[in-house]
Amino acid sequence: MIIRLYLKPVGKCRTMADSENHIRVRFAPSPTGHLHVGGARTALYNYLYARKTGGKFILRIEDTDAKRSTVESYKGIIESMEWLGLNWDEGPLRGGDFGPYTQSGRSVLYHNEAQKLIDGEKAYYCFCTPERLETMRFEMEEKKLPPKYDGRCEGLSEVEVAERLSKGVPHVVRFKMPHEGSVFFRDIVRGEFSFENGKLDDFVLIKSDGRPTYNFAVVVDDAHMKISHIIRGDDHLSNTPRQVHLYRTLGYNMPKFAHLPMILGSDHSRLSKRHGATSIAYYRNRHYLADGLLNYLALLGWSFDGKKELFTRKALIEKFSLKKISKNPAIFDNSKMEWINSEHLKEVSLAGKISLVQDVLDEEDLLPPEFDVDITKPVDLKIVPDREEIKETKSHNYKMSDKEIERLATIIIVLGNRLKLLKDVPAIIGYFYTDDYKVDEEAVRMHLLRSEIPSRMNKLADEYQKLRYFDRKSVEKVLRDLAFDLEIAAGELIHPCRVALTGKIVSPDIFWVVVLLGKDKSVERLRKAAKLYSVT
């Protein structure tokens, strides 16, 4: 026998209090729409990286576009972030040492920084009108030249500038881009980049409404908030050279960059409203599990070992690594997302499921139930979960009695993994709570519209009526005995019975359905079906 001694590899030596402890990342959405899956994925990676490294996760709202920013979007983003459980350490509602965390509240800072650039002759005022810029751009395109600002206002004398300023001529502040040389930077997922300065133009720093542009505000804020790693969408890769210039000339410390591949719609185009489900709120309203969504989103652009795909939030934090981020854009695949969601739902405790399902029933007005059912006492399952546990999870509008909870618990157990998505709850168990359930015409045609069926249904109803103990075992025996007497296969009774009781062609175990519907309701529906379909 060989005995091997495994020595735990000694982890990479990390000096305490080294740079690892200064990791600060941020998610910086602009409140111009809902939080969509792409943004959520970016937020997630930032969150994961912060949690993994013990760093700080900051939320900053980039509302520099006065026209497009709305408070509704702002609120929606916050709500979605909270629902996802992407808890930020600093930001709106939380505060922090580097606030305010909304750009509209930091204008003094931007102006001070812009002034420094102007004083150092690294930026200048520009009085060109939008009209002039447009014609200029048009002309340049005509000449097949890259459309860049021509630098006209750069040559303005101090006196001219002062004069126009005092007259209140609308103006912007532009960055003075060097014409020679190039910028270099390194990206954690893409590698090294070098970019010719000549390709860049004198972009605007401060708009004529006094607000900073995105490219200026991000840099100022990231630097002032001491952001160490900028993890953001790939769409900003081309902006990075401009920003690197700003870091350099303002004398800021350069952060590390990690540009994430984009998430695209099924037609390979940028994700937008027309792709339907793109907002986090959409999934929330449909009762998807936040952890399931997060798990799926994590996989869009990142993988652990190519094999393991199901992760709890904790596991995600543990396994996440910027180095394993892929370069290629990913397409959002709803069916896989739903699969992952169902896998997460499988892992939810019974008490948790009861609470979740109750929530959906509640919302669909299926509570309180239209009829009471007393399931025969010894139900062969003794699984009544702790009431306290259920209460803990959520506070519901309708308080279910112990009896009702017990029935719901049994329904959920009987459903088993047929319950994949919570949004389907009304469709798969609605008939347990209301008489107003949808009846599948096709199912009726297949199993009820035959002359011999009504009498069979009535006979079955009679037998059930007589039954003293309405438990699963007895209910099954009665049906099978009846089939035997009638000299037909049990299925000949089972299928019509299912349709009569549920209006559907598929359901959980039919005998459990009978029990959970209760004697009265089962007999009633059986008779009703017999009556309804007797005259053809």
Next chain:
RNA sequence: GGCCCCUUAGUCUAGUGGUCAGGACGCAUGGUUCUCAGCCAUGAAUCAGGGGUUCAACUCCCCUAGGGGCUACCA
């Protein structure tokens, strides 16, 4: 138009200068069963194309194509 990025089955991905190119969703087939789901088993399906370099390329280089991004007083 200019510049930048990306390219392994329908989709998300693993992967190495020599592999039967691995996993997952989805799809198909069979088994279990009262239906469905599940579970088990099986199967179809991939290195965008073309040139190099090399004994050998999916892997390295170049070109082409396709997709995406930036080129705004949007972010």
